[in-house]
Amino acid sequence: MAILKEPALIGRKLHELVLQNSHDFSPHFQSREKEFLDWFHQYNGLKTEIRVKADSKNQYELIKLSVLLADFTSIYPYHPKHFLYTFHPEKMGQNVTGDQEYLELLKKQLPESNLFGGYGSISEDLLEDTFNELSPLIEAGKIMIRPEKIIFIMNDKNQVLIHPADANGTHEEWRAMVDKHDQASYPIFDRKSSVNQHREVADILLPFLSGTSISDFAQIIEDEEDILASFRGQIKSYMKMLGAGEVTAAEFRYDTIQPKLDQISRKFNHIANMHKLKVAGATVGAVGLGLISLAQTGLAASMSQFISFGLGTVGFIKNETEYQSSIEQLKDIPEYLLWRLSKSKR
Template sequence: MNLNSINKELLIDTINDEHEAGTKYLKYAKEIESLCDDPLKLYSNLEFPDEEKDYNSFTQKVYLSSIMSDISKITPSSKFAVYYGDNRYNKYEVEELLKHHKLINNSNDIQSVTEGYFTFSDYEAEFLQSNFEPLFEMGQLTLSPKPNLMAIVGEKENPNFYTIPAEFDIEEQKWRAPLYNGNQRDIPIRNQDTSNDTQSTIIEEIMIPFISGISAKDFSLILRDEADLISSFRSDLLKITNSNTHQEGREIYQDLIRPRIDKINQKFKSISELHSFKMKGVTVFTAALSLLSLSAGDYMGATSIMVGVGTGTAGLIKFEADYHSEINNLKNDSMYLLWKLNNLSKK
């Protein structure tokens, strides 16, 4: 199965029956990870927010991530997530981890360990489906259940439950519980490097105004129409921001990006106005010749002029072809993508 088919099946199942969805997560989780293991693609991780007040910000991050990466993996929130495990007993690295965090004193404290996943609740699934379905269909987004090890620790009558973030090693086909706390990445350039965190903040400052208020349907149409432009835009934006991390996002936008967008807009207006003028000129000229012939009583002449519009039609076709060619040339500047998003956000 492909990612789109798996995502659609899991979203629908979660909404209808969380238990059935949980069973399928156990079936598909490793397949999702293997499908998202292309070294030539950029991936990003986005966590579903715990609070409703953060949903708008989350939507912006999904859009931004869809531009700055090839596939965005969405993981469930910690607030709504539902846990499903396959009840296999496995203490691999868990004992060391629990001791590291001083949660147990010896291995006898561990009653059992379950390998499983935190998955999306029906509420999260409904939100994702209703707001981002076009992006899922495009393959820009995928669900990414959180692999966890659930350890039951302490006395059987009064146990404690610990869920430990885990990793599944596809090659070795076994689970790992790392001894570090990984940081959530909103866009691919986020990592432990402080300069990259600064760069990602700058990118957010520049991009958020262009993607706010746009529907997923319209946004996905732009991504589909301008698919050939996205990689060059991404590269251009990263290059600009990487060279100017000492400036704020709005300063970089005003100094380096806005002049390019304004230039594209100016060219577009000039091309459109000239195209409109030419089209009107051909129509008016043909009509004027016809009226002159009619006023002179030359009905045959008027008819021949109207028939001659066949030649004019060829001219109209050329005007249209030239117009579309000039519009297409605007894409030579990668900031055409921002210009197009800007026009859409203003509607």
């Protein structure tokens, strides 16, 4: 795989900073956020983002799946017991942007409250372990470990609700999810995640090589970059056409994508049988991925499940029925495309 130099350099520097001080990741990332987002917005490859539980080895398989599917992946680690929130109360309302009706609805969830921009991230040993484990993919520029960008809703009694901000805006803004803008990245949710009120768009069975280390997997992805790059380019093109209703799900799956999937599967079966690559125990299966569409309010609700730790609340929804009723009154709420895992097959 051609190494993506800029994210590789930024990721390496962040790794060094984390090894020096892992207590709070947010200031480290802020120091490189503008540099990263400038690259991110210019890069035209297929980009995904996933939220993974930091101490779960199974989640590394999800990361490997995303690296296979996309040219670049943003990783947002979380943990219910080791999650650190940071924001500056003196910067009330600063750089919180988006649909004003929507922002007012957020403030109404907590009477006499104000909005603040901040971050959430795992801390201490979990952060170091995550960087160390994923180092081969960081060095290749295939992933970036990032903190969550969060809008805090807080009143003078220090009661707090939280709302996920779009992490892919500019480094100076905390943009509410329903603000109208082009989708820069495609989230991947595992099958246990709550993704409600969505519309099924298409599905694929993606060949997947399991039972390999992160370093072995990074090397395999590099060796097969030509095939994968062509596949990802077609996936990205077809996803845009699907979202616009320009092709059908059957055309998406069988017209061009399926021959590429078959080619990848043959390659992976060949690799799994090559003893010289030292991937003993490697097996080839298939992972079902469903492409779904939902309003950005639904995406924000789904994302909130990953960042609602330690605040005495569950996400940003106090009364889900009442909240969704209010949201539905807003017009032209944009929709997002995202991937959701279904069952794996061997």
